[in-house]
Amino acid sequence: xxxxxxxxxxxxxxxxxxxxxxxxxxxxxxxxxxxxxxxxxxxxxxxxxxxxxxxxxxxxxxxxxxxxxxxxxxxxxxxxxxxxxxxxxxxxxxxxxxxxxxxxxxxxxxxxxxxxxxxxxxxxxxxxxxxxxxxxxxxxxxxxxxxxxxxxxxxxxxxxxxxxxxxxxxxxxxxxxxxxxxxxxxxxxxxxxxxxxxxxxxxxxxxxxxxxxxxxxxxxxxxxxxxxxxxxxxxxxxxxxxxxxxxxxxxxxxxxxxxxxxxxxxxxxxxxxxxxxxxxxxxxxxxxxxxxxxxxxxxxxxxxxxxxxxxxx
Numbered sequence: 438x439x440x441x442x443x444x445x446x447x448x449x450x451x452x453x454x455x456x457x458x459x460x461x462x463x464x465x466x467x468x469x470x471x472x473x474x475x476x477x478x479x480x481x482x483x484x485x486x487x488x489x490x491x492x493x494x495x496x497x498x499x500x501x502x503x504x505x506x507x508x509x510x511x512x513x514x515x516x517x518x519x520x521x522x523x524x525x526x527x528x529x530x531x532x533x534x535x536x537x538x539x540x541x542x543x544x545x546x547x548x549x550x551x552x553x554x555x556x557x558x559x560x561x562x563x564x565x566x567x568x569x570x571x572x573x574x575x576x577x578x579x580x581x582x583x584x585x586x587x588x589x590x591x592x593x594x595x596x597x598x599x600x601x602x603x604x605x606x607x608x609x610x611x612x613x614x615x616x617x618x619x620x621x622x623x624x625x626x627x628x629x630x631x632x633x634x635x636x637x638x639x640x641x642x643x644x645x646x647x648x649x650x651x652x653x654x655x656x657x658x659x660x661x662x663x664x665x666x667x668x669x670x671x672x673x674x675x676x677x678x679x680x681x682x683x684x685x686x687x688x689x690x691x692x693x694x695x696x697x698x699x700x701x702x703x704x705x706x707x708x709x710x711x712x713x714x715x716x717x718x719x720x721x722x723x724x725x726x727x728x729x730x731x732x733x734x735x736x737x738x739x740x741x742x743x744x745x746x747x748x749x750x
Contacts, residue, residue, distance in 0.1 A: 459586050459741040460691070461546075464501035465594070465628035465680050466493075467732035468514075470536055471507050479702070480669050480727070482510055488700045488729040490517035493541075496696060496736055500542040500581070502594030504630040504732075508533045520545065524552045525594075528575035531564055538577045538594045538629065550589065552579040555615065557595065557608040570604035576612060576629075578619075588741050590624040590687070591616075597632045597639065605632065605639040613646050624687035624741070625649070630732065634664075634677035649683035652737050656693030663697055665733050671699050671726045680735050691738040699726045 468489055469475065471482045493501070493514075503511070511523055521541045529535030531554070542549065557574040558567025566573050576595035582588065593612065598604045616625055627649055633639045635651070644651050653659070664675035684690070704722035711720050 459583070459588060461583070461739050462497055462499040462736070463626060463628075463682065463739055464493075464496070464498045464734050464736045465504075465630070465682055466501055466734035467504040467596075467630045467680060467730060468506050468510065469730045469732070470505040471510055475669075478669070480731075482513075485727075485729050486510070486513050487517070488698075488727075490514055492696065492698050492729055492734070493518060496734075498541075498736070499546055500540065500592065501734075502577075502592070502628045503537070503539045503541065504594070504596040505536050506539055507536060511537060511539055514541070522549075524549065524579050525577040526554050526575070528556070528573050529564055535573065536596070538575050538596050540577060540579050540592055540594050542579070542581065546584060548582045548584060550580040550582055552577070554578070555611075557597070557604070557611060559607075561611070567598075568601055568604040568607050570598035570601035572598060574598050574604070574608065576615075578615075580623075586741070588624070590626065591620050592626045592628070595627075595629040595631075597630065599632045605637075606642060609639045609642040613643065613648060616648060625685045626682065626688075626739075627684075628680075628682040628735075630680050632679055634679055635681075636677075640681070643681075643683055649685060652682045652684055652690045652693055652739075653678070655684075655690040656737065657690065658692045660692070660694035663695055663733065665695055665735060667697075667728055667731055667733060669728055669731045671697075671728055678735075680732055682735055682737055684739065687742060689740045689742050691740060692736075694736045695733045696736050697733055699728055701725065702727055 475481050520543055522544050523539045523541045525537040525539035527533045527535040554577045555561040558565050564573050578593045580591050597608050643649055664677045665680035701724045704724050709720050
């Protein structure tokens with residue numbers, strides 16, 4: 438009897454270990470491009486960059502997509518996050534010019550099998566503006582293998598146009614066609630700044646496609662204090678989500694969070710504020726809450742579905 442109990446316990450432990458090694462921590466993060474206007478308003482990249490990287494390190498993203506980042510911004514992040522590498526190209530020239538839809542990944546956890554890019558347009562193989570879009574838009578993708586467990590999956594990261602309604606709908610159709618033609622029956626993650634909320638036609642095209650489902654609808658635990666856009670104002674609230682992550686049915690979604698982390702700038706003055714509700718040691722100086730980007734990152738945990746094993750969140 439003791440032997441049987443021991444064997445069952447060992448099997449459960451092995452399942453837990455397998456599941457742990459198969460879990461990945463995934464995020465999508467529009468980091469806001471470099472602009473002098475932000476610099477003048479106190480939200481310049483040089484000020485925000487350390488907090489963007491610290492947020493990523495603290496929440497321990499394994500793999501994540503960025504939107505809007507320029508080459509110098511991505512290199513800044515890579516210097517602060519040496520455990521990662523990234524893939525992607527500039528959308529304006531297919532090299533280094535313009536915004537990237539980059540994918541960062543931990544080198545110790547993943548092997549990059551292959552990667553590529555296509556433009557969100559009827560002409561997909563070179564820079565151009567598609568349909569009624571206002572700007573050139575790109576999707577970057579990577580095919581990855583977990584070093585532990587050898588699971589293979591695809592990740593697509595994109596940024597839909599902010600004005601073109603036709604462009605957003607056609608981009609949704611294009612991405613679905615690319616996934617169907619490229620990925621076969623492999624697991625797929627699609628993420629990005631879609632510039633449409635959960636009630637839009639472009640969103641519904643993807644979420645009702647029968648290929649991909651919004652992780653928000655599948656998550657066992659949700660931490661959703663706000664929508665995903667904040668306009669650099671920590672006091673704004675919205676129920677609308679314009680940054681999304683979609684997956685095929687190969688995964689189990691443990692956690693979904695919209696991470697509303699803030700940071701504080703230097704005190705506005707030297708005046709000390711105290712309160713009778715706190716111990717005498719608790720004193721304050723008036724400061725200002727700031728946000729690392731004008732979007733909140735979307736963070737999830739994914740497990741590759743393993744039938745027969747107990748699952749942990």
